[in-house]
Amino acid sequence: MRFNHIRRDIKGISQKVLSQTLRRLERNGLISRTIFPTAPVTVEYALMPLGRTLTDTVSALAHWAEQNMDAIFAAQRAYDERDAG
Template identity: 45%
Template sequence: MSLQDSQSQSLQDTSKSANCTAMSDVLNRIGDKWSVMVVGILGQNGTLRFNELKRMINGVSQRMLTLTLRNLERDGLVTRTIYPEVPPRVEYQLTELGKTLQKPITALWDWSSANHGSIMDARSIYDARSEALAASEPRKVAYVRG
């Protein structure tokens, strides 16, 4: 068994605080909205330039995309290639490690698409029930001495 395999198996024991911290660190990176979008879009489209990515990801700011790409590069999921041209051309693509995320992210993407309507319905029911409950409770009045 390799060192990586034994570390992977040892991380599965979430009763240990260090394992939970390690798992949280990884899941926080790959589970944030923009990272999922970047990995998903690079997985579908291959190599892309910054502005191509920005156009494909609705709502992401230039700063947030820059930070997301930098963090994904730091974690070994994305490579950044700079070509010495005027103006410089910079391209991003998934690494081999990044490509291993394609299947789980595609599954998450598909699940989100298939279940979005049901989630919106559940939210409406929950919100209506919460509003009705709040309306039925007696109002508490606070008096201020002046």
């Protein structure tokens, strides 16, 4: 996937945070980064075999978050109200 595609898929993430995160994932052997000499430069990211071992775990976490989104938002509102008061 290209950087901007990933950025569009992850709502609310800044370019800086995404770039830092991708570099950490690359350093840890979870993704690969390929640079193509185009104008402008094209960069693509792909899962490495080690990263693919996390697919089921990340999928389960995403499913859990989707199932509990209302409770998460309620907890955030309660925290923000308590923190503001």
